[in-house]
Amino acid sequence: MLKRAFERFTVTDLFMWITGGAIVALVVVGSIATLRTGTYTARHWFDFFIFGLAQGSIYALIALGYTLVYGILRMINFAHSEVFMSGAYIGYFVATSFNRSGFLDKNPLFALLVVLAVAMLTSVTVAVLLERIAYRSLRRAPRLVPLITAIGASFFLQETFRTLFGSQSKAYPDVDILKGTVSLSGDFVIQKIQILVIIAAGLLMASLYFYVMRTRAGKAMRAVSEDKDTAALMGIDVDAIIVRTFVLGAAAAGAGGMLYSLMFRQINAYMGFVPGIKAFTAAVLGGIGNLPGAMLGSLFLGIFESVGPILFLDGLGVAAPYQLKDVIAFTMLVLVLIFRPTGLLGERLATTKA
């Protein structure tokens, strides 16, 4: 038994285990070193944690779109990050015009709800057009074809927004009620905006989960993701369900875009790229095709990425560790795909062919 396992152990396996082991060792040594120096107090770690939680909630809203579409079409919607960006962008125009007319200050809650609705609607429109124009006719094509189309669509949307509205980053207007902090006890404070982001994302995710798991329409979606042909035989309109999937994912992404721009207060055409990749990483981490997995993976990634650079690298004497937070996220994606392709909660998909 042991001998057989030993025989099947190849040089490449050895290489990967050594790499993985080295990274884990680095993380452990780095964490101990950082904690021993004591530069960062409990308050710092709390701040990092809350920031990561808020960041992760936004990732989760994006990741839902990846996971839903992947579950049904077995395809990575590479342009999903641009669906997110478009919602944030058009939301910005509505928000600035409200700001200029004074509506935003007079009636902030209602104004923000309108901005949210516009952002979600824009993202939904973009996603539906995308599905209709770029993806629908390629459903039976070889796998690389829709993926390349999606990459093309991603760049097309990015550049269209950049050239339509200008290359400069735009500053999101101030919302007075979201300024300032709420103090919990003693030193521990949370920014109001972070509370809003976490609660809003939580509500949206819960309602989406309810929709997919508890309603008749959600049941049809799950049926299509199990087996399109059989679902069609049962009288389900597969095309309509696929469109609905894109709509749901895009609505979540649009809301995520609006929350993201409230939190970071910067809009530009390339803002979708990095959160998009991160959200995809999170979806894989949680097990792609699995809704709770995507949420869990996103929160985990958000926290990991916010706490990680300081915790792992600062103690090792790495200069400016925060620059390397994307490296940490990408490394984690690679490690997950190698050592646990099923993700935290999902089925094995990365190595099977759909």
Next chain:
Amino acid sequence: MNKLQSSNWFMALQIGVIGGIAAILLSLVGMVEEFAKRDIVAGVIEMGQTLILIALLATGYFAARRSPSTGSFLRIIEGGVAGATAGLLLWLLVQSIAPLDLRTIFLNASPALIKILTFGKEGAAALGLMLVLGALGGLAGALVQILPGRYSNATVQALAWVALLGLLQDLIRVTLLNLPTIGDALQWMFGSRNEKGLSILGAVVVFVVVAGMSVLRSGQSSRLQTRLRALPAASQQAVRWISLALLAAIILYLPNVLGSYLSQVSNQVGLFLLMGLGLNIVVGFAGLLDLGYVAFFAIGAYVMGVLTTNAIGPQAGQIVYGPQMTFWQALPIAVLVSVIAGVILGIPVLNIRGDYLAIVTLGFGEIIRILAGSDFLKPYIGGSQGIVQVAKSNIGGIDFHSPQKLYYVILAGILLAAFVSWRLRDSRVGRAWKALREDEDVAQAMGIHLVSTKLMAFATGAAFAGLSGAIFASQIGSIYPHSFKLLVSINVLALIIVGGMGSLPGVFVGALILVGLPELLREFSEYRLLIYGALLIIMMLTRPEGFLPEATRRQELHEELGPEGELLPEAPKLQDETNPAP
């Protein structure tokens, strides 16, 4: 009957609306205004208007093609209606710019744009003009669709040549100055000195000549080929050798004609061509979609930079250690390191397929770029300030740095890469790659060793990219992390897809179109990625095999030929190789 008629018109209106939206988008992203600086035919039409015209022609074309009616006349009229609809939408745009204050949102909705779109007219005259021009464009587009293929092809080709020559006229003029006698003889083709674009006479002559040749050739090309095939084998061989020698002579002599700027452009094309040949092996042959290909380009460049730079020391802009080698000493090391990096980055992704592979490799590319720009590695590779004073190439004291000389270094690299790709393509490894691309499980069952085959593909691809990167570093003389963004990978991917995945001539054509043209037309650079994105979508929807496809690929992507047709000639060969008879 009545109902059918009305649905005809509805279809025409629908396509007109789509065409109008396309034209509006072209205007609002700023292409129309930006390209208006390029005259095509001096004083008659410029590139911005041409874009709108193309949109109108396409509207008419598709309206006629999608039309359910059978009569030619009706279809042409429908094309006209669709074109007029598009014109109406454009007019609505122009009308709404001022009252809605669109310019605060759409930066390009400027008075200059309005002037281009309305030809400076106002009020009812503008509406009338735009409707009439829209209808005319639509009618012409529909006419092209109705005409027999031979003539419509000729028209489209002739128009394309007029546009191309008009766009490139300043370059052609500069080049012609180097060839005095021919240059003087061709002066009438272009507008006067301070005008850009072709002269009216020149445009007409180009149109007539190209259209005439195209119509004649469509009947005759087969005749030429049959005549060639009728020759005895020895003469055929001779013809082939002579044409090859002629081509080689032209390529070798080219830098002398091109001058410094054009040589630089052709070097840029060459570097991308080199990367394209490498990615063609990874994506085209082995079917492994690698979006982090720029990583190997970066590694080649950085190895060259670190090994050869003279800027060593503790100050800003310097790195702490470097052996100060010469270009030729560092070049093989750069390629070797890239190969090793290809293997090291290849091992973790051996079990990862398809879409996941794309994302993971993209992650690798980003990791390399972030590391290159980080403060963490700054003392060794320069951080965001990069590495300066990279060595130039020279042989026996002769400096090879001027673009015209560097051309030959790049040419040698391309020839090597093309030769390697060509020999590998049908070798045992090449056929294993293709088997892998078709179906990994079946390939494994046939006895193909997945690990070595995949790593071989990654390593070969990385070698070409590393070579390209090393030459790039030496050409620029300094390297910065921002030269190695994701869009380099996308650029290379786009060029092999446009040319045809897995096809060697396709890589050449793709590089010329996607790298050469945008370099020559500086206005394009702003819209380069926009056009690439649209191109990728359109290619995948209409012609996924590319412009110069590989034979098997073409069959695979067009189902009417059936799956057996492509597999049969290959499968027996593979078996022979993997299970040789004792």
